[in-house]
Amino acid sequence: MTTAPDSSDRDGGAGGWRLIVGTGSGAVPGVGPVAASGAVNMAIDQALLESLQQGGPPVLRFYAWQPACLSLGRNQAARGLYDADRLAAAGIDVVRRPTGGLAVLHDRELTYSVVSAPGPLGGARAAYASINRALVEGLRCLGIAAEQAAGLKIRGPVSQAAEPCFQAPAAGEVVAGGRKLVGSAQRCERGALLQHGSILLSGSQARVRDLLSRGVAPPASPAAPAPPAPPAAPEGSITLEELSGREPDVHAVIAAMCSGFERTFGTRLAPGPLGQRENVRAKQLVRRFGNDEWTWRR
């Protein structure tokens, strides 16, 4: 596994970050279409992770999802828990993330992702905390009184967990009024760290409940275990719309978050597109993340 000793320069040691919005393919450098499919979004995040492993600078990316998409944690159960027919009938895509954690319904939200070497951020756990601090700082720029949760301890193997991500905050996650506003997950591989997460703009994560089933989700597997009982709807989440009383403007949220990251990490974000190699690699990776064998692997 990859980890890193603590650094005394956790927030200031990672200068020169790239900023990518959406697919990073727009005419204005760094400002492409904000929304893409789940497989494209996961492929770009993974391509950026691999680019950093080859010597690239840290990256902050923002994106949205079109169509709406249920994302599954890398190791969580899906077969027998989520109903592919209900997902399709509702026009909701499904993808399995490379990162940990539990299911998230990506609809009216802004997603952030950070790609960095863990060392300059003080290791993976310290990075988790400092990225969440940057998010809190950005939210405060919007006048939102957010904070990091003391958190609840998750018990038992994640492979058997049925509750969605936004059911309850983990320690350090971003909450407002005690309810979860940003849900995040992380992956570490070969000296690089990817952390991405959902900033809820509006809507309700309670819709995740409608996607659950006691039936069998395809592709059916004779080896699939008995399906766990569906959990209650997530009640622990809150949106920016609820907090501010109006539908948030996604570009204003992006600007505020950029400010939060620049202040927290002492860097200037440089907007730009995906590189040519990153584009090529992302197109290859779309096939992996769009593959049912990966999505329904558990």
Add this chain to the structure above:
Amino acid sequence: MSDVPADLLYSEEHEYLKKTETADVYQVGITDYAQGELGDVVYVELPSAGETYTRGAVFGTVEAVKAVSDLYCPISGEIVEVNASLGDDPGKVNSDPYGAGWMVKIRISDETERDTLLGPDEYTKHIG
């Protein structure tokens, strides 16, 4: 202060190699330092017995709350046994990383690779 047993060998990626009763078979897991850095382990994805790995190859993943990390094979060889009990109780990786929290047993294919691993003093310096 992390526990670094004197009778083990270590990789820079924080896996350990521990002798078993069989001469060419070694137990592999993650170190006490690594489990502490990860936090509460909620899932361990391991290979099947019979699979072969070269040194440095990814042989599985470990997930702490929210975070997935790759596991790198510290030495080349064939997986001969997997700790299936981690499926029901992955927390053993935290509570007993060098004992009940072991991950795989591997029959090594090249004895000389052991010489490239870190001894306890070197690993202690590595984790600073």
